[in-house]
Amino acid sequence: MPEPLFLRACWREEVERTPVWLMRQAGRYMRAYREMRRRHSFMELCKNPRLAAEITLQPVRAFGMDAAIIFSDILLIAEGMGVRLEYTRAGPRLEPLRTPEQVESLRVPDVSTQMPYLLEAIKLVKQKLGSTPLIGFAGAPFTLASYLIEGGTSRSFMQTKRLMFTSPGTFSELMRRLTDAVAELLNAQVEAGADALQVFDSWVGCLSPGDYERYVLPHMRELMSGIDARGEVPVIHFVNQAGGFLESVSRAGGDVIGVDWRVPIDIAWRRIGYGFGIQGNLDPMALFAPEHELELRVEEVLERAGARPGHIFNLGHGVHRATPERRVRLLVELVRRLSSRRAG
Amino acid sequence: MPEPLFLRACWREEVERTPVWLMRQAGRYMRAYREMRRRHSFMELCKNPRLAAEITLQPVRAFGMDAAIIFSDILLIAEGMGVRLEYTRAGPRLEPLRTPEQVESLRVPDVSTQMPYLLEAIKLVKQKLGSTPLIGFAGAPFTLASYLIEGGTSRSFMQTKRLMFTSPGTFSELMRRLTDAVAELLNAQVEAGADALQVFDSWVGCLSPGDYERYVLPHMRELMSGIDARGEVPVIHFVNQAGGFLESVSRAGGDVIGVDWRVPIDIAWRRIGYGFGIQGNLDPMALFAPEHELELRVEEVLERAGARPGHIFNLGHGVHRATPERRVRLLVELVRRLSSRRAG
Numbered sequence: 001m002p003e004p005l006f007l008r009a010c011w012r013e014e015v016e017r018t019p020v021w022l023m024r025q026a027g028r029y030m031r032a033y034r035e036m037r038r039r040h041s042f043m044e045l046c047k048n049p050r051l052a053a054e055i056t057l058q059p060v061r062a063f064g065m066d067a068a069i070i071f072s073d074i075l076l077i078a079e080g081m082g083v084r085l086e087y088t089r090a091g092p093r094l095e096p097l098r099t100p101e102q103v104e105s106l107r108v109p110d111v112s113t114q115m116p117y118l119l120e121a122i123k124l125v126k127q128k129l130g131s132t133p134l135i136g137f138a139g140a141p142f143t144l145a146s147y148l149i150e151g152g153t154s155r156s157f158m159q160t161k162r163l164m165f166t167s168p169g170t171f172s173e174l175m176r177r178l179t180d181a182v183a184e185l186l187n188a189q190v191e192a193g194a195d196a197l198q199v200f201d202s203w204v205g206c207l208s209p210g211d212y213e214r215y216v217l218p219h220m221r222e223l224m225s226g227i228d229a230r231g232e233v234p235v236i237h238f239v240n241q242a243g244g245f246l247e248s249v250s251r252a253g254g255d256v257i258g259v260d261w262r263v264p265i266d267i268a269w270r271r272i273g274y275g276f277g278i279q280g281n282l283d284p285m286a287l288f289a290p291e292h293e294l295e296l297r298v299e300e301v302l303e304r305a306g307a308r309p310g311h312i313f314n315l316g317h318g319v320h321r322a323t324p325e326r327r328v329r330l331l332v333e334l335v336r337r338l339s340s341r342r343a344g
Numbered sequence: 345m346p347e348p349l350f351l352r353a354c355w356r357e358e359v360e361r362t363p364v365w366l367m368r369q370a371g372r373y374m375r376a377y378r379e380m381r382r383r384h385s386f387m388e389l390c391k392n393p394r395l396a397a398e399i400t401l402q403p404v405r406a407f408g409m410d411a412a413i414i415f416s417d418i419l420l421i422a423e424g425m426g427v428r429l430e431y432t433r434a435g436p437r438l439e440p441l442r443t444p445e446q447v448e449s450l451r452v453p454d455v456s457t458q459m460p461y462l463l464e465a466i467k468l469v470k471q472k473l474g475s476t477p478l479i480g481f482a483g484a485p486f487t488l489a490s491y492l493i494e495g496g497t498s499r500s501f502m503q504t505k506r507l508m509f510t511s512p513g514t515f516s517e518l519m520r521r522l523t524d525a526v527a528e529l530l531n532a533q534v535e536a537g538a539d540a541l542q543v544f545d546s547w548v549g550c551l552s553p554g555d556y557e558r559y560v561l562p563h564m565r566e567l568m569s570g571i572d573a574r575g576e577v578p579v580i581h582f583v584n585q586a587g588g589f590l591e592s593v594s595r596a597g598g599d600v601i602g603v604d605w606r607v608p609i610d611i612a613w614r615r616i617g618y619g620f621g622i623q624g625n626l627d628p629m630a631l632f633a634p635e636h637e638l639e640l641r642v643e644e645v646l647e648r649a650g651a652r653p654g655h656i657f658n659l660g661h662g663v664h665r666a667t668p669e670r671r672v673r674l675l676v677e678l679v680r681r682l683s684s685r686r687a688g
Contacts, residue, residue, distance in 0.1 A: 156664060158629060165633035208605040208627050208660075210644055243588045244607035261552040263588035283552050285502060289509035300554055316552075320500060 004133050006067040010196060010234035010256050012277050012310035018302060018339035019066035020332055021135075023238070024318030025059040026071045030325060032058050042087045046072055049120035056125045060132055062325070063332045067133045067196065068125060070189070072118055074139030074200055075147060077185055080109030081177070083148060096151030098163060100170045108180045111188035119192040126193040133196055135236075136189030140201035141178035141223065142216045148174070157206045164215055175219045183226030190229045197227065198236040199254070202317075205241025212245050220252035236279055240317060246271045261316030266304040277310035284315045287327040294327065298334045313339070348477050350410040354540060354578035354600050356621050356654035362646060362683035363410035364676055365479075367582070368662030369403040370415045374669060376402050386431045390416055393464035400469045404476055406669070407676045411477045411540065414466055414533070418483030418544055419491060421529055424453030425521070427492060440495030442507060444514045452524045455532035463536040470537040477540055479580075480533030484545035485522035485567065486560045492518070501550045508559055519563045527570030534573045541571065542580040543598070546661075549585025556589050564596035580623055584661060590615045605660030610648040621654035628659045631671040638671065642678045657683070 002008075006019040027033055033055055036045060045051050055071040075092050079085050082105060084095045097103065112119060125134055139147075146160045147153070154160070164171045186197050204216060220237075227235060237254030239246075243263035249272070250257055256277035259268045261284075269278045286297045298313075305311035313335045319328065346352075350363040371377055377399055380389060389395050399415040419436050423429050426449060428439045441447065456463060469478055483491075490504045491497070498504070508515045530541050548560060564581075571579060581598030583590075587607035593616070594601055600621035603612045605628075613622045630641045642657075649655040657679045663672065 156629065158632065158664065158666065161627070161629040162632045165630070165637050205606060208641075209608050210641070211627070241585065241606065262549060262585065264553050267588075283505070283555070285500065285505040286509070288502065288506045293509050297552075297554070320502065322502065 004066070004131055004195075006133050006312065007195060007234065009310060009312050010236070010277055014309050016340065018305070018311055018313045018335055020313040020335040021065045021067040021069065022059070022315050022319050022328065022331075023069075025063075025065055025069065025328075026055045027319065028321035029319050029323040029328070030058055030062070032062070042073075046076060047117045049117050049124055052117065052121035053124035053128070056121070056134075057128060059328070060129070063329050065132070065332065067135050068129055069135040069137060069198070070118070070122055070125060070194070072121070072137070074137070074144065076115060076118070077109065077138065077144065077181055078148060080111070080114035081106045081181055091153050092147065094148055094151050096159070097148045097174070098159065100167070100173070103170055103174045103177065106174070106177045106181075108177060108184055111185055115185070115188075119188060122189060122192040122194055134194050135196045135198050136186065136192075136194030137198040137200060138182045138185045140199045140204065140237075141175050141182055141219050142207075143201050143203045144178050144182070145171070145174050146203045146206075154203075157203065160206075161211075164211070168215075171215065175215070176222075179219045179223045179226070183223055187226075187228050190227075190233050194233065196234045196236065198238055198258070199223070200238050201242070202238070202240045204239055205243075205260075209245035209248060212242070213248050217248055217252050224253035234277075236312075238279070243268070250276055256310070256312060258314065259316065264304055265301060265311075266306065269305070269308075274308065274310070277312065278305065279312040279314050281314070281316040282331075284317050284320050284323070287315075287319070287323045287331060291330065294330060295334055295338075298331065299338055302335070302339055348410070348475055348539075350477050350656065351539060351578065353654060353656050354580070354621055358653050360684065362649070362655055362657045362679055364657040364679040365409045365411040365413065366403070366659050366663050366672065366675075367413075369407075369409055369413065369672075370399045371663065372665035373663050373667040373672070374402055374406070376406070386417075390420060391461045393461050393468055396461065396465035397468035397472070400465070400478075401472060403672070404473070407673050409476070409676065411479050412469060412473055413479040413481060413542070414462070414469060414538070416462055416465070416481070418481070418488065420459060420462070421453065421482065421488065421525055422492060424455070424458035425450045425525055435497050436491065438492055438495050440503070441492045441518070442503065444511070444517070447514055447518045447521065450518070450521045450525075452521060452528055455529055459529070459532075463532060466533060466536040466538055478538050479540045479542050480530065480536075480538030481542040481544060482526045482529045484543045484548065484581075485519050485526055485563050486551075487545050487547045488522050488526070489515070489518050490547045490550075498547075501547065504550075505555075508555070512559075515559065519559070523563045523567045523570070527567055531570075531572050534571075534577050538577065540578045540580065542582055542602070543567070544582050545586070546582070546584045548583055549587075549604075553589035553592060556586070557592050561592055561596050568597035578621075580656075582623070587612070594620055600654070600656060602658065603660065608648055609645060609655075610650065613649070613652075618652065618654070621656065622649065623656040623658050625658070625660040626675075628661050628664050628667070631659075631663070631667045631675060635674065638674060639678055639682075642675065643682055646679070646683055
């Protein structure tokens, strides 16, 4: 049996068509998910292996995605590290963490005892998934640090940058602990059966190129070299709004770099170098466009990515919750059809 | 008397040091402003020429900025076009506008009768400003369109993109009317005495490069060619988070392109071409850093901008309201000192 399309593309091997999966492909835009959500909180869904596995499989069954991604959340690791976490209507809330003492109190979690539900869910998914690969994931240290410091989401990242600028030692210690914790989490997911990994640096785009190099890059390199299965299991390094410093991002490592829609994918690929695969980068809002407009944009991404092996089609960010399911179906069909034509 | 430093830099003439002003330099971070704000609503301050003039002058007197920018708001033009506008604690609120009929109902305002307070404020400032140049400004058509369509600020710009994708004719008509209105507004400010203009395309960075070219670029070119005083009064074209398509932005025009901190200013300048001046691009959060960290970052921006004439120092976005005034003072001193040393 040949290796699955998605994995071959991650390794930049020849493929007969471009593989496609979508960030946040399991979630609120699906009716099946909303029905489960009516009876369970988000946290319950994440922590119930049977339900999490079921949700993971929903989009694969419904739309034939080329990869599954385990249903979970990047912030659950915070709990494992000893931080109180809740999900509210306004978004996630965490106990804000700003002092050296609070940072010292963070422990690197033992994933098998502190997040057993996640590993169990991965095992359940693998039993039912057939040949489709399963992606395990984690938030990148900076993105997690920003949630911990701000106590939730932010627009200006003021507290994060304040800590970074005024207490670089504390910030760095926080990044070190998060790096260890994230490596642990990624390794545990591979051991449980994940076929690929994605690291989400969703908020790193708030930084200037210089600050990325100073405060983030060394930790990202550390993280990448802490992944035991590197070279065996592909690692996708997703960055959002980091179009200004993609060269530095690629120096941080990963096998595939994921980019958002604000940068042309051909230019992004040239900048990171063809020693990496590239993932992306349709605007999630294009799923609200009429058919022919969606087709135009899918074609545009495929055209720019070109015939070189190593492109994985995705959105530039997660599927928006209001997205019509039929548009997701159409998108997957379009990528299959238009990229086969090219390959042929 | 030689032409002021700021204007010479806009025209890319030799200067003895780098001029500096800050977006949102008049506003909530200043105690003098907050005292006035306690007695008047934001709208009242904008619409009272004497108070608006006073606020405009505050940072120039306090910190010796190389340019003043008239105290006003980009959304006031919406009122002039017939849209209800209010400023709430949660931000600006507008009557959301989404149908062809609503777009047809927008009128191009006669600025002298509908926004007389603005022109009056400009005249008052000019009487007291001495040789310091005064910048007039407007929101760019896309940024204004997004506020009108969303009814306020947005994270996903879903309604804006939806209208753009599904009703391109309506969207384009809206952009046309806004373009005419903005040209009118800019021209009226020059007639009243403004020495330079800035167009703020603060939200255009939500678009993909392709969508910018399709839906925005033609209107921006139209706008630039609709400025009567072009070639006499420099036009700064500020874009936020548009690092992915700066080449297109420069094709839209302007004498100076303003960029945010997410892109290295030297690379931005090379990409737009040296036929433009460049403005920016310190992270506004750097003003929360200790002195030596702030100095490092100012030095970094000056170093990257280099010795070529045409750099105007600014933040990459507006001053944050929590910024300490003493840090703004220090920033201005640092730019003066460090850039004189370079020029010398």
